[in-house]
Amino acid sequence: MNPYMRLIVEAGPLAAFFVSNSKFGIMTGTAVFMAATLVALLVSWHFERRVPVMPVVGAGFVLVFGGLTLWLNDDLFIKIKPTLVNLLLATVLFVGHATRRNVMKHVLGTVLNLTDEGWRTLGLRWAWFFLVLAGLNEAVWRTLSTDDWVNFKVFGIMPLTLLFSMLQAPFILRHQVADEQPRDEAAAP
Incomplete structure (x- = not known):
């Protein structure tokens, strides 16, 4: 696509x-x-x-x-959905960290090649970020109008997620593992 x-x-x-x-x-x-x-x-x-x-x-x-x-006929459910999704993601990442299962590596390992420490730290950063998003969603839907919450969902959550992702780039670059040369090239005289 x-x-x-x-x-x-x-x-x-x-x-x-x-x-x-x-x-x-x-x-x-x-x-x-x-x-x-x-x-x-x-x-x-x-x-x-x-x-x-x-x-x-x-x-x-x-x-x-x-x-x-x-x-x-109750908009509460659609409003709490982002909170629950973000809490689920944070929980999965925190439990993965506690049990030494690297969820981020499992999900993004085909795209990124990081050190084990890089994966652990990146997973913790995202877990905390998801907790912050859950808290923000709760604060916004509880204190603002439904239309303001929809605006936050569209123009707040997505841009915050993109910004957070971009801010991880320097960290990812520092913890990248260089790809190994193919064996055929390494064996050539």
């Missing part, structure tokens, strides 16, 4: 949620979010013949909490 299509697949459901909420309210926004999330999974499957684990987990949360929101 080309980068533009990937961006549409990943950010499209959130954009659809934002637009439909602003025009029709949170209930319609939630229904559109659920439908757009399913469409994104199908598009991903169509182009790649696989769907990565994280989008499936995210879709599961969207469908369960969106479904509860619509069924019970």
